[in-house]
Amino acid sequence: MKITEYFNKSKGNTLVSFEVLPPLKGGSMSDIFNTLDPLMEFKPPFIDVTYHREEFVYNKRESGYYEKTAIRKRPGTVGICASIMHRYGIDAIPHLICGGFSIEETENALIDLNFLGINNVLTLRGDARQFEDKFIAEPNGHKYAVDLVKQVQHMNQGIYLDSNIEKGTPTDFCIGVAGYPEKHFEAPNFAMDIEYLKKKIDAGASYIVTQMFFDNANFFKFRDACIEAGISVPIVPGLKPITRKYQLSSIPRKFFINFPEDLVKEVNKTEDKDVKKIGIEWCIAQCKELKASGVPCIHFYTMGDADTTYKIVEKL
């Protein structure tokens, strides 16, 4: 079923959804099932599976020189989606990125998804590769997520890249996109980021999932700005609780978001082992306020930590 249909059918109740990462190469599906099995109690209508492009690694050779190799450390997104659908009988949403894909490869990936009965996709640009200071599109690949949205939307109209295909079977993908309550780090300002987000919606995206945030005021400001800009699709807040002290600096560095002062003070005055409790309580309070404000769904970045996510969702 399409994600937007779940929201329509929920009759104002706030749903919960979870996001998982493919295990590191060499891992197994049991890593995913161990995370998801306990969370199934909360009846999530869908599970997101992230996509990870290749990274560069440097291996030292006998000569003493380093050899640069590109490897994908977390492959398997599509297989994991199929496996989740088979085991739990719920929808799985693969993330699809521009980085590392030519438009032909994207089309083929979408055909695979369509044949597997996957009709939801979260379309993203992806980040710059490690050791590259900016995002570089593949030759004949997409530069921005909006171009990927357009390609999926073309396929939804039966338009394929090969112009010899006259009556291609239309796909029926429901398209999600990312939004940033605290602005995407590359956007020149908040207003322009919203403008670009609007372009993704106008191109055919049907819902937005946000980057994590720890201060609901940022989400409410973002939602108001979206409405003001004429964006009327459902906006799903994405949340991740803080569980360790070092995350006070690692999360802002990686995700370009701020921690509210009160939370920082609380974390700083406690021991590392007690941070998880504070993070859970903070996240529960965030969820309650978001629910009261009528969000259609709360999306949890589980990062493989089922226990923390469970302790939050059981209180909602």
Ligand code: FAD
């Ligand atoms: P875009 O919408 O293309 O925006 C990128 C930047 O370009 C923004 O600053 C925007 O303001 C600007 N921009 C947009 N359009 C234009 C234009 N026409 N002209 C000039 N500037 C423009 N990454 C992964 O690799 N794998 C994942 O599975 C993954 N999942 C994610 C899930 C969520 C919910 C979120 C919020 C992020 C996820 N990411 C993932 C990270 C994401 O790929 C990065 O944040 C990336 O840097 C931006 O992706 P985007 O789709 O928002 O890009």
